[in-house]
Amino acid sequence: MDTPLPEAPAEYDYLIVGGGTAGSVIANRLTEDADVTVALIEGGPGDLDRPDVLTLRRWMGLLGGDLDYDYPTVPQPRGNSHIRHSRARVLGGCSSHNTLISFKPLPSDWDEWQELGADGWNATVMDPYYDRLLNNIVPVAEKDRNAIARDFVAAARDALDVPRIEGFNAAPFTEGVGFFDLAYHPEDNKRSSASVAYLHPHLIAGDRPGLTLLLETWAHRLEFAGDRVTGVRVRGADGTDRLLTARREVVLCAGAVDTPRLLLLSGVGPAEDLTELGIEVRHDLPGVGENLIDHPESVIVWETDGPIPENSAMDSDAGLFVRRNPESPGPDLMFHFYQIPFTDHPERLGWERPAHGVSMTPNIPKPRSRGRLYLISADPKVKPALDFRYFTDEDDEDARTLVDGVRLARRIAASEPLAGWLTREVFPGPEVTDDEELSALLRSVAHTVYHPAGTCRMGAADDEMAVVDPRLRIRGLSGVRIADASVFPTLPAVNPMLGVLMTGERASDLIRETHRGGDHA
Numbered sequence: 001m002d003t004p005l006p007e008a009p010a011e012y013d014y015l016i017v018g019g020g021t022a023g024s025v026i027a028n029r030l031t032e033d034a035d036v037t038v039a040l041i042e043g044g045p046g047d048l049d050r051p052d053v054l055t056l057r058r059w060m061g062l063l064g065g066d067l068d069y070d071y072p073t074v075p076q077p078r079g080n081s082h083i084r085h086s087r088a089r090v091l092g093g094c095s096s097h098n099t100l101i102s103f104k105p106l107p108s109d110w111d112e113w114q115e116l117g118a119d120g121w122n123a124t125v126m127d128p129y130y131d132r133l134l135n136n137i138v139p140v141a142e143k144d145r146n147a148i149a150r151d152f153v154a155a156a157r158d159a160l161d162v163p164r165i166e167g168f169n170a171a172p173f174t175e176g177v178g179f180f181d182l183a184y185h186p187e188d189n190k191r192s193s194a195s196v197a198y199l200h201p202h203l204i205a206g207d208r209p210g211l212t213l214l215l216e217t218w219a220h221r222l223e224f225a226g227d228r229v230t231g232v233r234v235r236g237a238d239g240t241d242r243l244l245t246a247r248r249e250v251v252l253c254a255g256a257v258d259t260p261r262l263l264l265l266s267g268v269g270p271a272e273d274l275t276e277l278g279i280e281v282r283h284d285l286p287g288v289g290e291n292l293i294d295h296p297e298s299v300i301v302w303e304t305d306g307p308i309p310e311n312s313a314m315d316s317d318a319g320l321f322v323r324r325n326p327e328s329p330g331p332d333l334m335f336h337f338y339q340i341p342f343t344d345h346p347e348r349l350g351w352e353r354p355a356h357g358v359s360m361t362p363n364i365p366k367p368r369s370r371g372r373l374y375l376i377s378a379d380p381k382v383k384p385a386l387d388f389r390y391f392t393d394e395d396d397e398d399a400r401t402l403v404d405g406v407r408l409a410r411r412i413a414a415s416e417p418l419a420g421w422l423t424r425e426v427f428p429g430p431e432v433t434d435d436e437e438l439s440a441l442l443r444s445v446a447h448t449v450y451h452p453a454g455t456c457r458m459g460a461a462d463d464e465m466a467v468v469d470p471r472l473r474i475r476g477l478s479g480v481r482i483a484d485a486s487v488f489p490t491l492p493a494v495n496p497m498l499g500v501l502m503t504g505e506r507a508s509d510l511i512r513e514t515h516r517g518g519d520h521a
């Protein structure tokens with residue numbers, strides 16, 4: 001199954017570009033049919049024998065390393081220009097280096113997609129896909145529940161009068177605090193990433209003869225016959241170039257950065273931009289790279305009166321959701337609680353890192369700012385520009401969310417049983433109380449929850465700025481779909497990974513439906 005490039009046949013029923021979160025799901029589901037052949041084209045190495053990847057608590061060690069594409073942002077006049085966007089270069093994609101916090105998107109998140117033109121992606125259709133997921137999604141185990149995280153949960157519940165939630169996926173919620181559900185195996189802290197759950201059992205058993213895994217293989221251009229995508233040009237680790245062709249479809253699952261990048265390099269995107277770079281326009285599709293969205297966050301850091309107990313699943317095991325606006329269908333402010341001092345950006349501005357400490361990271365569940373991804377060169381090796389335009393929404397609601405977050409965080413920190421652990425607020429510092437000053441500081445150290453999405457937005461078939469229609473087909477082309485975080489019209493109010501896995505499950509159904517009927521995509 002794990003065939004090296006030169007011996008691999010050049011034609012398959014399906015080519016899947018990207019063996020990441022969604023790509024792993026689709027590769028599994030399509031090869032359930034023993035007559036179907038799939039080549040899963042993955043730019044990174046495998047993860048089967050990689051304890052550095054498979055051990056959840058080692059996630060921070062992967063950021064910025066050789067398994068990270070590490071995308072910078074362009075200068076952010078209203079935000080932090082120093083954010084690096086980690087994107088994993090390994091089988092399983094970002095589910096192989098993320099924190100595996102697992103939230104089923106809220107019904108209002110799916111329904112919003114339907115309202116925006118993604119017909120058939122409402123909660124009634126999408127909710128059942130959660131039960132199909134193969135990942136081991138469990139609450140943070142008792143042994144991993146750190147005493148200070150427990151006290152954060154108790155203090156937040158009392159200070160803000162929000163419910164204590166055990167099992168965030170049991171029922172829709174608008175507010176609450178508790179330990180997360182994680183996709184992991186508590187007994188050995190092993191990830192239950194997309195690759196572990198969907199690919200490893202078959203890689204080990206060798207029971208999917210139709211699946212060919214092409215590792216360390218980079219897709220750099222789509223191949224066309226008229227308006228039909230017929231294949232993918234790939235480069236192997238040894239630098240050899242070859243053309244792979246698809247009898248049925250090419251499915252792009254390279255993620256919110258690399259899917260639009262591949263389209264643009266293949267001449268699919270805003271015609272004017274492509275022409276300016278000297279790229280031959282294959283298909284003028286102005287929405288490619290637009291609608292770049294993310295969950296931005298900021299941070300508040302405290303020193304603790306000594307070391308914190310060691311036990312944890314991955315150092316950010318509990319969190320809080322708040323709904324400030326009663327009109328909002330879901331939460332409008334979220335916090336991760338870190339049992340470490342998260343001072344990377346404050347240190348750059350001169351703040352110290354306490355020897356022992358904790359952090360709360362308020363983030364914006366439904367960000368209003370919209371950015372854009374674009375190429376700055378026709379050279380496929382040059383990274384694309386990511387301009388998130390953080391905190392540029394007209395009403396300044398995104399920045400206000402962070403300020404509100406710090407005010408609530410301070411109330412939690414002043415409440416027992418958490419207060420007894422904390423000796424002082426390190427960042428921003430208790431003397432910073434003015435709204436304007438807080439906003440400026442919080443924006444200057446803002447970070448990302450690493451949830452870029454939306455750059456190949458799904459929408460109605462006649463929506464000029466949509467890149468894919470509700471069956472995930474690229475508008476105006478045939479033989480090609482997209483299934484990854486790039487198709488999200490908006491972000492869910494919760495962490496998006498399960499939404500991506502569920503998108504992969506639904507994509508598999510849509511693809512199989514098409515070919516069961518004998519149609520072409």
Ligand SMILES: Cc1cc2nc3c(=O)[nH]c(=O)nc-3n(C[C@H](O)[C@H](O)[C@H](O)COP(=O)(O)OP(=O)(O)OC[C@H]3O[C@@H](n4cnc5c(N)ncnc54)[C@H](O)[C@@H]3O)c2cc1C
Pocket residue numbers: 017018019020021022023041042043044086087088089090091092093094095097098099100101102103217218219220253254255256258259262449450451452483484485486494495496497498500
């Ligand atoms: C550090 C971090 C922490 C996170 N924590 C959480 C969390 O706790 N909970 C949560 O819900 N979400 C979390 N996320 C977000 C979540 O992991 C992502 O939204 C999701 O995994 C994206 O899935 P995807 O399928 O769109 O892309 P990916 O999983 O990134 O898959 C893309 C794959 O395509 C491959 N690829 C890209 N380009 C090419 C090419 N040209 N040729 C061949 N292969 C290519 C890549 O190597 C990669 O394997 C986190 C993300 C990060 C980075």
